[in-house]
Amino acid sequence: MARPAPPFGNSTGHKSPSFRERHMTEIDRRSVLAGALATGAGLLAPRATSPAKAAAPPAGTQNPGWYRYKVGTHEVTVVTDGVNRFKFPDGFVANKSRDEVNKGLVDAFLSPGPDMVAVPYSPIVVNTGTKLVVIDTGTGEANFERSKGAAGQFHGNLKAAGIDRNQVDTVIISHFHADHINGLLTPDNKPSFPNAEILVPAAEWKYFMDDAEMGKQTSDRMKGVFTGLRRVFDGLGRKVTPYEPDKELAPGITSVASYGHTPGHNSHIIASGNDKVFVQADITNLPLFVRNPGWHLMFDQDAAAAEATRRKVYDMLAADKMMVQAFHYPFPARAYIEKTATGYRETMVPWSPTL
Amino acid sequence: MARPAPPFGNSTGHKSPSFRERHMTEIDRRSVLAGALATGAGLLAPRATSPAKAAAPPAGTQNPGWYRYKVGTHEVTVVTDGVNRFKFPDGFVANKSRDEVNKGLVDAFLSPGPDMVAVPYSPIVVNTGTKLVVIDTGTGEANFERSKGAAGQFHGNLKAAGIDRNQVDTVIISHFHADHINGLLTPDNKPSFPNAEILVPAAEWKYFMDDAEMGKQTSDRMKGVFTGLRRVFDGLGRKVTPYEPDKELAPGITSVASYGHTPGHNSHIIASGNDKVFVQADITNLPLFVRNPGWHLMFDQDAAAAEATRRKVYDMLAADKMMVQAFHYPFPARAYIEKTATGYRETMVPWSPTL
Numbered sequence: 001m002a003r004p005a006p007p008f009g010n011s012t013g014h015k016s017p018s019f020r021e022r023h024m025t026e027i028d029r030r031s032v033l034a035g036a037l038a039t040g041a042g043l044l045a046p047r048a049t050s051p052a053k054a055a056a057p058p059a060g061t062q063n064p065g066w067y068r069y070k071v072g073t074h075e076v077t078v079v080t081d082g083v084n085r086f087k088f089p090d091g092f093v094a095n096k097s098r099d100e101v102n103k104g105l106v107d108a109f110l111s112p113g114p115d116m117v118a119v120p121y122s123p124i125v126v127n128t129g130t131k132l133v134v135i136d137t138g139t140g141e142a143n144f145e146r147s148k149g150a151a152g153q154f155h156g157n158l159k160a161a162g163i164d165r166n167q168v169d170t171v172i173i174s175h176f177h178a179d180h181i182n183g184l185l186t187p188d189n190k191p192s193f194p195n196a197e198i199l200v201p202a203a204e205w206k207y208f209m210d211d212a213e214m215g216k217q218t219s220d221r222m223k224g225v226f227t228g229l230r231r232v233f234d235g236l237g238r239k240v241t242p243y244e245p246d247k248e249l250a251p252g253i254t255s256v257a258s259y260g261h262t263p264g265h266n267s268h269i270i271a272s273g274n275d276k277v278f279v280q281a282d283i284t285n286l287p288l289f290v291r292n293p294g295w296h297l298m299f300d301q302d303a304a305a306a307e308a309t310r311r312k313v314y315d316m317l318a319a320d321k322m323m324v325q326a327f328h329y330p331f332p333a334r335a336y337i338e339k340t341a342t343g344y345r346e347t348m349v350p351w352s353p354t355l
Numbered sequence: 356m357a358r359p360a361p362p363f364g365n366s367t368g369h370k371s372p373s374f375r376e377r378h379m380t381e382i383d384r385r386s387v388l389a390g391a392l393a394t395g396a397g398l399l400a401p402r403a404t405s406p407a408k409a410a411a412p413p414a415g416t417q418n419p420g421w422y423r424y425k426v427g428t429h430e431v432t433v434v435t436d437g438v439n440r441f442k443f444p445d446g447f448v449a450n451k452s453r454d455e456v457n458k459g460l461v462d463a464f465l466s467p468g469p470d471m472v473a474v475p476y477s478p479i480v481v482n483t484g485t486k487l488v489v490i491d492t493g494t495g496e497a498n499f500e501r502s503k504g505a506a507g508q509f510h511g512n513l514k515a516a517g518i519d520r521n522q523v524d525t526v527i528i529s530h531f532h533a534d535h536i537n538g539l540l541t542p543d544n545k546p547s548f549p550n551a552e553i554l555v556p557a558a559e560w561k562y563f564m565d566d567a568e569m570g571k572q573t574s575d576r577m578k579g580v581f582t583g584l585r586r587v588f589d590g591l592g593r594k595v596t597p598y599e600p601d602k603e604l605a606p607g608i609t610s611v612a613s614y615g616h617t618p619g620h621n622s623h624i625i626a627s628g629n630d631k632v633f634v635q636a637d638i639t640n641l642p643l644f645v646r647n648p649g650w651h652l653m654f655d656q657d658a659a660a661a662e663a664t665r666r667k668v669y670d671m672l673a674a675d676k677m678m679v680q681a682f683h684y685p686f687p688a689r690a691y692i693e694k695t696a697t698g699y700r701e702t703m704v705p706w707s708p709t710l
Binding site for chain 2: 053055056058059060061062063064065066067068075077080082083108109110118120127129130131132149150153157161162163164167195321330331332336347348349350351352353354355
């Protein structure tokens with residue numbers, strides 16, 4: 001059975017001369033494909049196998065982006081808020097040129113086009129058996145119209161996943177950037193989770209609610225961060241519960257300090273039975289920063305600390321083969337990590353069509 | 356901003372002594388995590404923020420597995436048939452030991468447990484604008500009950516995706532293994548796509564419908580393949596249309612001979628505008644065989660030809676950065692391929708929450 005194989009292989013088991021003749025000669029793969037594509041003349045004539053029927057219209061809709069998996073007895077639902085596609089600004093990666101960023105995106109198969117980037121947002125919901133817990137909240141429902149449906153999908157997809165926002169007991173916030181907290185408010189600035197306690201990192205609260213820190217800001221972007229988050233927390237009447245690292249915030253959900261991206265940035269570990277998953281928030285943004293851990297995203301407030309945190313956590317994820325749930329990975333945003341010669345590499349966890 | 360970062364990073368922007376004290380000392384990552392997990396005592400006391408309400412019950416359901424994307428003006432819907440998890444038999448990879456297979460699965464983050472494998476099935480539906488085309492059909496509806504819902508999901512998920520089987524104009528079959536053809540019949544052995552023309556590879560038809568070839572078979576598995584496919588095609592009254600390679604089978608959908616896995620195995624290219632995707636069928640099974648292209652799956656009928664085809668096609672996919680839609684990759688089963696020192700490596704295409 002080990003004859004030399006012709007282009008695209010051939011078999012030993014049949015004797016059809018027509019394609020033998022065509023394929024037993026050595027032709028290169030490109031000419032095969034070019035040939036295949038050019039053979040418009042080969043279009044089969046339509047057959048009347050049934051009474052003439054109208055062409056099925058395109059569906060034009062996407063499956064609502066939610067995905068469920070178990071961690072021990074905990075039930076985790078990943079609920080996408082959508083994907084923002086935008087022209088990345090100069091300095092998007094502070095220590096890399098625009099050309100290097102473009103090349104990095106192409107090399108990671110993440111480029112939506114020259115100078116463009118596509119950033120996904122994936123909050124999660126954890127049902128611990130006794131508590132319904134949301135971790136981070138997306139860009140906010142008001143953003144759905146603004147973004148023409150590209151993002152601001154979290155609350156809509158939550159509904160599609162059969163989750164009632166009124167049933168949520170606890171919302172855990174990783175850090176205070178808009179794409180993590182804006183979903184705390186409805187478009188008319190009411191609490192999105194009216195019956196939930198809102199847990200925020202103590203260090204984040206202390207830093208960002210400090211008027212002196214706000215007064216020190218010189219960049220428009222950082223001023224906007226302070227103003228934006230205060231608008232959100234004012235909408236909640238500032239009724240939040242600060243939390244420290246290394247605390248169990250809900251059954252099996254523990255905070256882990258992972259500072260750098262912001263002064264009080266926390267990640268979370270969900271553990272149940274023998275299973276656990278590391279919910280990283282923004283230790284990296286896109287997998288671009290997994291493959292290039294030394295690249296400094298413009299939103300990393302303390303880039304050196306963020307990089308040190310990234311390397312430390314990713315070394316751990318790789319060594320322990322621990323699953324990571326990553327806010328800015330492509331939905332459903334679960335992966336395993338391995339170490340490479342130049343950084344790390346993610347392998348997305350296979351989708352299971354059953355729970 | 357470039358102070359040395361403590362474990363999990365720290366920031367320069369806050370002054371909260373409590374966690375500074377805890378975190379500014381050098382402790383290793385494992386002790387941090389072990390500590391975090393052990394701190395059950397840190398569980399926050401429940402707060403009565405609202406009248407006592409019952410715990411939300413676990414949802415217990417998975418999102419129906421369908422996903423839509425555009426190739427030019429064509430609309431492709433990937434519709435999972437499910438995932439079979441089973442103990443792999445001796446010889447599952449003909450030229451590798453059980454230990455090597457187990458290690459390969461673990462290294463590729465694809466192991467569901469020792470001696471276990473999980474094989475997904477992802478048929479697709481293409482709306483060309485004028486024709487509704489199904490490529491491969493899954494393990495069959497009758498398998499849904501048999502597998503306790505693990506597989507046989509194709510027809511159910513098709514419905515969830517808003518696609519009416521009666522509207523299907525054309526079914527294209529890549530090859531005659533049961534997981535690709537059994538979905539042609541309903542559980543009561545009627546045609547699943549009553550208004551569709553069924554296109555089958557001419558070489559596959561010639562080989563597998565040849566009684567002399569059937570008579571030559573010595574293994575129970577191969578006898579079963581012949582018997583099984585004849586049952587299916589007899590259920591269709593053998594009303595099929597054989598197709599040759601390099602033909603346009605439906606607008607923008609062209610056949611490409613990719614023999615080896617079976618004698619008449621074909622892949623397909625979907626092309627529209629400047630977009631195209633290579634619908635590989637079984638040029639590889641799991642990404643395990645992408646990373647290890649020299650491994651011979653027991654279902655590769657001519658293993659040497661299958662490997663030659665695999666390497667040739669994957670060299671092309673890598674060189675052209677062409678997207679592959681792969682029947683046995685994890686849902687939604689779309690990836691880009693790059694060449695590595697020892698084989699190839701897939702990068703799953705990011706899920707887009709909008710069409």
